[in-house]
Amino acid sequence: MKSxxxxxxxxxxxVSLWVFAALISGCSPSVRYYSLQPGGDAAAFxxxxxxxxxxxxxxxxxxxxxxxxxxxxxxxxxVRVDEKHRWVEDLGVNFQRVFVQDLAAKLGSSGVFVSGGSxxxxxxxxxxxxxxxxxxxGGTATxxxxxxxxxxxxxxxxxxxxxxxxxxTTGAGKEARVAALSSLxxxxxxxxxxxxxxx
Numbered sequence: 001m002k003s004x005x006x007x008x009x010x011x012x013x014x015v016s017l018w019v020f021a022a023l024i025s026g027c028s029p030s031v032r033y034y035s036l037q038p039g040g041d042a043a044a045f046x047x048x049x050x051x052x053x054x055x056x057x058x059x060x061x062x063x064x065x066x067x068x069x070x071x072x073x074x075x076x077x078x079v080r081v082d083e084k085h086r087w088v089e090d091l092g093v094n095f096q097r098v099f100v101q102d103l104a105a106k107l108g109s110s111g112v113f114v115s116g117g118s119x120x121x122x123x124x125x126x127x128x129x130x131x132x133x134x135x136x137x138g139g140t141a142t143x144x145x146x147x148x149x150x151x152x153x154x155x156x157x158x159x160x161x162x163x164x165x166x167x168x169t170t171g172a173g174k175e176a177r178v179a180a181l182s183s184l185x186x187x188x189x190x191x192x193x194x195x196x197x198x199x
Contacts, residue, residue, distance in 0.1 A: 033088040034070070034178045036098045039186035041105035051109025052196060055122035055152070056100055058115060060129040061092040070174065073134050073142075085174050091133075095185060099128070102186045106193035122152045124196050128188070133181065139169040141180035145188060149195045163191055 064071065068090075069081035087094060096114060103126070104112035111120050132144040143165045150158020165184045169176040 031083070032085050032174070034085065034174065035088045036091075036094045036178065036182045036185060038098050038101040039105065039183070039189075041102065041186075051107045051111065052124060053111035053120045053122045054103065054107065054109065054113075054124045054126055054196060055118075056096070056103070056112065056114050057125065057127040059092060059096045059099065061095070061133075062131060065091050065130075065133060070177075071134050072137055074137050079134070095130070095133070098182065098185050099189055102189035103193055106189050107196060125150050125152055125158070126192055126196070127158075128192075133184075135169070135177045135181065139172070139177070141167045141169065141177060141184055143181070143184035143188060147188070147192055147195075149192060159195065161191070161195070163188065 064079055067081060068086040069083055070085045070087065072080050072082065074080070100112055100114060104110065111118070111122075113120065113122075127148045127150075128145055129147075130143070130145045132142055135141045144163070145165075146160060146162045148158045148160040150156070165187050167180040167183050167187075169180045
């Protein structure tokens with residue numbers, strides 16, 4: 001009888017754990033993943049186009065964005081991470097790829113590449129340092145960055161500019177916020193392209 005009672009207790013304990021795990025998994029919110037997207041110009045861009053050859057240096061990103069979770073900034077300076085909404089890849093890598101696509105489309109050039117990604121000899125070198133790239137509680141997306149455009153022959157003698165770009169989201173969902181952030185990358189590419197063409 002003792003062995004039967006012990007088995008019954010242990011069996012009941014195992015069943016309880018299984019039910020508890022099932023309840024937890026059922027209540028756990030699913031995680032959604034997002035990615036920045038290039039602008040409309042990039043979608044219509046042909047890789048056969050020939051234009052200025054531009055090297056884009058590795059884009060510097062702030063440490064607070066070095067995580068997979070999406071972040072929201074409050075008026076008091078608090079930065080909150082959202083465990084349920086995440087970037088599908090490293091945000092800095094995603095930002096750089098989209099920026100290069102957007103810049104290539106603005107310049108009409110298939111010769112825009114990240115450092116080390118091509119054997120082409122660049123005419124211009126672009127460096128970008130991002131200071132802020134997030135969305136506020138009120139839904140305003142902000143991109144604050146400093147960029148430098150120089151010639152390959154004088155990479156340290158380029159002209160630098162600092163910009164603060166903002167875009168209000170058109171909806172309450174995270175998709176609208178991602179679209180707003182993507183549009184800011186496209187706007188930055190427009191600024192940089194204008195400076196490249198003006199060199």
